[in-house]
Amino acid sequence: xxxxxxxxxxxxxxxxxxxxxxxxxxxxxxxxxxxxxxxxxxxxxxxxxxxxxxxxxxxxxxxxxxxxxxxxxxxxxxxxxxxxxxxxxxxxxxxxxxxxxxxxxxxxxxxxxxxxxxxxxxxxxxxxxxxxxxxxxxxxxxxxxxxxxxxxxxxxxxxxxxxxxxxxxxxxxxxxxxxxxxxxxxxxxxxxxxxxxxxxxxxxxxxxxxxxxxxxxxxxxxxxxxxxxxxxxxxxxxxxxxxxxxxxxxxxxxxxxxxxxxxxxxxxxxxxxxxxxxxxxxxxxxxxxxxxxxxxxxxxxxxxxxxxxxxxxxxxxxxxxxxxxxxxxxxxxxxxxxxxxxxxxxxxxxxxxxxxxxxxxxxxxxxxxxxxxxxxxxxxxxxxxxxxxxxxxxxxxxxxxxxxxxxxxxxxxxxxxxx
Ligand code: EPZ
Numbered sequence: 001x002x003x004x005x006x007x008x009x010x011x012x013x014x015x016x017x018x019x020x021x022x023x024x025x026x027x028x029x030x031x032x033x034x035x036x037x038x039x040x041x042x043x044x045x046x047x048x049x050x051x052x053x054x055x056x057x058x059x060x061x062x063x064x065x066x067x068x069x070x071x072x073x074x075x076x077x078x079x080x081x082x083x084x085x086x087x088x089x090x091x092x093x094x095x096x097x098x099x100x101x102x103x104x105x106x107x108x109x110x111x112x113x114x115x116x117x118x119x120x121x122x123x124x125x126x127x128x129x130x131x132x133x134x135x136x137x138x139x140x141x142x143x144x145x146x147x148x149x150x151x152x153x154x155x156x157x158x159x160x161x162x163x164x165x166x167x168x169x170x171x172x173x174x175x176x177x178x179x180x181x182x183x184x185x186x187x188x189x190x191x192x193x194x195x196x197x198x199x200x201x202x203x204x205x206x207x208x209x210x211x212x213x214x215x216x217x218x219x220x221x222x223x224x225x226x227x228x229x230x231x232x233x234x235x236x237x238x239x240x241x242x243x244x245x246x247x248x249x250x251x252x253x254x255x256x257x258x259x260x261x262x263x264x265x266x267x268x269x270x271x272x273x274x275x276x277x278x279x280x281x282x283x284x285x286x287x288x289x290x291x292x293x294x295x296x297x298x299x300x301x302x303x304x305x306x307x308x309x310x311x312x313x314x315x316x317x318x319x320x321x322x323x324x325x326x327x328x329x330x331x332x333x334x335x336x337x338x339x340x341x342x343x344x345x346x347x348x349x350x351x352x353x354x355x356x357x358x359x360x361x362x363x364x365x366x367x368x369x370x371x372x373x374x375x376x377x378x379x380x381x382x383x384x385x386x387x388x389x390x391x392x393x394x395x396x397x398x399x400x401x402x403x404x405x406x407x408x409x410x411x412x413x414x415x416x417x418x419x
Contacts, residue, residue, distance in 0.1 A: 004390040004404065006381030007413035008363060011286075012249035014410045018237040018256055019045040019401040020070065020230030023306075024195040026094050027169040028228065029053050029074065031196060033062065033101035034177060035203050035225035038075040043230040045401045046070060048394065052092045059085040060102075076225070082106040089114065092398075093122055097166050099147060100173035103136060108148035113140075118370040120329040126164045130171035133158045134178055155180030155219050163188040163213065163299045169196055176205040178219040187215045190300040191260050195231045202226035234260040235306045236400060237282070239375050241265075242310045243407070244284040245273040246317060246383050251410060254281045263303040267293050267311060271318055292320030292357055297328050309335045309376035315355040316344040317383050324353045335373035338366040342380055342388065363388035368395040375400065382412055389419070 020043040030053065032039045044050060046066070054064045054072070061080035065073045082102050089095050093114035102109035114122065128138055131147060135154040139146040155178045160167060168188040173196075175182035187193070189211055197210030203226045206218035237256045244251035245268050258265070258277040265275050265282070270293045274285040292315055297305040305328035315322040316339055326332045333353055336346045341364055345356040361384035368374025374396040381388030390396075393416070396403065407414050 001391065001419060002393050002416055003419050004378065004393060004396070005415055005417050006363070006378060006388045006390070008361070008382055008384040008386065008388065010247065010382070010411050010413055012244050012247045012251050012382070012407070012410040012412060015252045015254055016240050016406050016410055017254045018232040018240070019043070021045070021192060021195070021233035022047055022049055022399050023165070023235070024192040025050060025230045026053055027097050027173070027192065027196045028199050028230065029057065029072070030098045030101050031173050031200055031203070032074040032225065033057065033060070033076050033079060033098060034105050034173065034223045035076050036222060037077060037225040038073060039225035040227045041072040041074070041230060042070065044070045044072040045230070045233065047401055048398045049092055049094065052088055053095055056084045056088045056095055056098065059088065074225070079105055082108050083110040086112045093117055094166070096124060096127070097170045097173070099127070099131070100170040103131065103147055103149055104153065104174050104177035107152070108146070110144065110146045113143045113145060118334060119332040126160055126162060126167040127170050130158050130160070130167055131174065134171070134174055134182070153178035153219070155182040155217070157183040157185065159185045160187060165190050165193065168193055168215070172197065172207065172215060172217060173200065175217040175219060176200050176207065176223065180219055182217045182219070184215040184217070185213065187213050188299060189213060191231060191234065191257070199226060199228045202228060232256055235304065235372070237261065238264045238307045239310050239379070239400070240406070241268060241282060241284045242314050243379055243382060245271065245286040245290060246314050246379055248286040248288040249410070250283070250285045252281050252283045256280060256282050258282055262301065264307055267295060267303070271314070289358060290314065290318040292318045292322035292355070294323040296325040299328070305329060305332065306372050308332060309372045310379055312346070312353065312355060313339060313376040313379040316346070316357055316359050316361065316380065318357045320357060322355045322357065324355065326351045334369035335376045338369065338373065338377055339380055341366060342384055360385065362386055365389045365391070368392045371395045371399045378403070378407070378414070
């Protein structure tokens, strides 16, 4: 079994380049199903989740080719199935948003319910309610969902009870090939929604308003493939920005859109770090000791839930009492127990955690309980005394390209070992 072994105490100094965004590339690869000619993608992060969704597309008869230098070519001229391989769908719940593109392209889809995951039940009711509004017939039984649009997809106005990122993406993709106009209200505003809309528009879709809470989609008859460059991963970038602040380092994070980092930059400055923004990079200088700050996760443009575990790790070594409130997922505090094993002083009540800092962390054996919790354990290991050994690395491999190499290049003492 592989583990990451981190020896704490090193300041991070230097430059690190952010890879393409996992949460942008996954829906965009799904959307390529709708193109009747090939698509070419640059800046594609080489992640486990990208490999999984690529295998799913191959299972539908689509040609997928990954080249060196983060290039991906997809030829969906022919799609000869509407039933993705079950075992692959179970591996990654995010693959559920191939439902919209399959409905749009094939008129039907037979998909196994995406499993929940460590951070919550991850229901899909908002997705299904949106599909029904577009005229989709839904049959659910024993974990299998069969959807079909015998009379085609018909545009309409849909109000999302919650600004779900995945539901906004799924319905926006289906609506791109629906008859008539679809208006999505209370839509998610994440930058990954804008990236998906930009790719769809390059394919010939007519989408306006992505990035706001009202998105207008005028259905078209057909979509062709397109060339597209994946936007930088704001969560990966934020993770390195926090690493710089926590270790009292001085790091330039390149390939960053600073406007996507507003909540985190505000919190880093509030905690006493120096943050210098440039056109496509952000420099973070950690002025230790940091001050405790409180955070509440919210849909974009609020503080991202995907940065919650990481900033909590930073609060563990900051001076004072901080509070972290998680409003998006019902079970996203599993990193608390692992941080407390290292010497943190965190208590939780419902969706709030209270962190007493600063704590002196001591390295020990810990687990990555989910993707972002795994990142938080690496951050804690960077400042802990002694060795921290992190298991369950498959979670980390899903979302962080070359994290060991990137951290070593910044001076961290971290290696991946077989134990
Ligand atoms: C996306 O998940 C991201 N994943 C998540 O990133 C991210 O945490 C999340 O958006 C919120 O920003 C990808 O983009 C692949 P949601 P998604 O639908 O689409 C509830 C990471 O670490 N909900 O906005 O699944 C849901 O249970 C991952 O990179 C319903 O109740 O998130 C949750 O409580 C983790 N019914 C809340 O909404 C639904 O039909 C937000 O979920 C759908 C969602």
